[in-house]
Amino acid sequence: MKDSLIGKLEERILLIINELQIESKAYDLVIANELEKQSGRSLGLDLLYDTLTKMEKEGLITSELSEGGKRGRRLTDQGKDILGELTRSLPDL
Numbered sequence: 001m002k003d004s005l006i007g008k009l010e011e012r013i014l015l016i017i018n019e020l021q022i023e024s025k026a027y028d029l030v031i032a033n034e035l036e037k038q039s040g041r042s043l044g045l046d047l048l049y050d051t052l053t054k055m056e057k058e059g060l061i062t063s064e065l066s067e068g069g070k071r072g073r074r075l076t077d078q079g080k081d082i083l084g085e086l087t088r089s090l091p092d093l
Contacts, residue, residue: 002027006082009051012038014083017061025072030050051055051091056071 006014016034020026035043052073055061060079063071075082075083 004059009043010055011086013051013055013088014060014075015073018080018083021074025066025074027070027072029070031073063068091093 012035013031016031020030022036029067032043032045032048035048052061056063059076061073062076063073065071066067
């Protein structure tokens with residue numbers, strides 16, 4: 001199953017980017033703030049950047065540098081597919 005190919009942090013990042021890209025682009029600091037809000041603890045920016053870079057290399061997300069120097073993230077089709085599998089595997093509440 002594909003969800004075994006990614007860790008819990010990557011799962012959470014996929015969910016956050018999916019939510020944020022509906023309204024606008026998912027910028028790195030906004031992702032970091034949302035992770036902190038959801039988990040109740042701060043994630044080091046180095047770890048976040050390393051994870052985002054890894055996810056981009058794996059084809060799960062793309063990034064684009066805006067004129068203001070902010071990096072916006074979006075899910076790729078592969079990232080959307082994995083997110084779909086993850087949400088289908090969640091138990092019904």
